[in-house]
Amino acid sequence: MVAKLFRNLVDFSPKLSLRLWQLFYEFIARRFKKLTNWKYMNYGFADTQGKVTDDFNLLSENLYHHLLGKAQLAGKNMLEVGCGRGGGCELMLAYQPKTITGLDFSENVISFCKQTYQQPNLNFVAGNAESLPFDDNSFDIIVNLESSHCYGNRGNFFKEVTRTLKPGGFFLYADFMGRVHYPKRPAQLTECGLQVITEQDITPNVLQAMELSAPYKEAMIKKIVLKPFRKPINDFVGVPGSNIYNKFNSGETIYFSMLCGKGE
Numbered sequence: 116m117v118a119k120l121f122r123n124l125v126d127f128s129p130k131l132s133l134r135l136w137q138l139f140y141e142f143i144a145r146r147f148k149k150l151t152n153w154k155y156m157n158y159g160f161a162d163t164q165g166k167v168t169d170d171f172n173l174l175s176e177n178l179y180h181h182l183l184g185k186a187q188l189a190g191k192n193m194l195e196v197g198c199g200r201g202g203g204c205e206l207m208l209a210y211q212p213k214t215i216t217g218l219d220f221s222e223n224v225i226s227f228c229k230q231t232y233q234q235p236n237l238n239f240v241a242g243n244a245e246s247l248p249f250d251d252n253s254f255d256i257i258v259n260l261e262s263s264h265c266y267g268n269r270g271n272f273f274k275e276v277t278r279t280l281k282p283g284g285f286f287l288y289a290d291f292m293g294r295v296h297y298p299k300r301p302a303q304l305t306e307c308g309l310q311v312i313t314e315q316d317i318t319p320n321v322l323q324a325m326e327l328s329a330p331y332k333e334a335m336i337k338k339i340v341l342k343p344f345r346k347p348i349n350d351f352v353g354v355p356g357s358n359i360y361n362k363f364n365s366g367e368t369i370y371f372s373m374l375c376g377k378g379e
């Protein structure tokens with residue numbers, strides 16, 4: 116019931132949606148600030164053909180590797196919008212970019228990141244995806260993974276991506292959305308000044324990751340979440356039987372990944 120009420124309120128107005136997601140993520144970051152080995156908040160990606168793992172962190176890392184593999188990152192200035200607990204930014208270091216900036220609207224999650232990762236070319240900033248606190252043409256690469264479904268107005272975010280990307284820069288984008296709305300997405304990106312170079316439906320990989328990681332997530336939730344809150348948290352983390360799992364499974368919602376570019 117709590118999860119359903121949350122979903123209904125989020126759909127009610129863009130401003131309310133932004134505020135509710137912010138309160139939700141602030142609460143999660145404050146409540147679990149001591150869990151330093153919990154670094155990712157995405158549903159993960161399983162290689163449906165190849166190696167199978169049930170390690171929750173590895174599955175989440177796979178999703179980053181899937182997305183990051185779409186462009187050349189060495190020597191680049193990178194921004195991740197909606198960096199969450201910062202695991203993705205830390206993992207990007209292995210691709211040898213020049214700098215990485217992680218941005219999130221949750222102040223608590225940003226202080227968690229600042230305390231947890233202290234590499235010289237990695238920094239974290241609090242801010243809103245819909246009004247990025249950076250100059251025009253600041254980044255070569257912008258990454259956005261499983262965050263844009265929380266935004267009040269995704270068009271505002273895409274315009275900000277175009278503004279802050281350098282000419283010739285790339286936008287690596289993955290998230291989920293309703294299948295009926297999905298066909299409109301490439302046109303929306305183009306209207307905001309970005310060209311879609313490749314796009315992929317990765318719902319089967321995400322579904323498999325949700326199934327593989329379920330025992331780990333359920334055991335963890337039993338350990339750290341009070342009984343009355345377990346159902347909404349199970350829904351949030353996407354265990355089989357949750358609302359989001361059922362939507363992916365029925366094809367109502369798809370999980371996509373895209374490589375977009377800003378022309379020279």
Ligand SMILES: C[S@@+](CC[C@H](N)C(=O)[O-])C[C@H]1O[C@@H](n2cnc3c(N)ncnc32)[C@H](O)[C@@H]1O
Pocket residue numbers: 133136140154155156157196197198199200201202203218219220221224242243244245260261262265266267
């Ligand atoms: C599902 S988590 C994904 C985090 C990270 N990308 C990962 O995969 O671990 C979504 C993140 O987006 C952030 N977020 C949501 N709306 C935002 C906004 N308008 N501006 C900046 N960050 C936002 C949330 O605070 C949260 O940390």
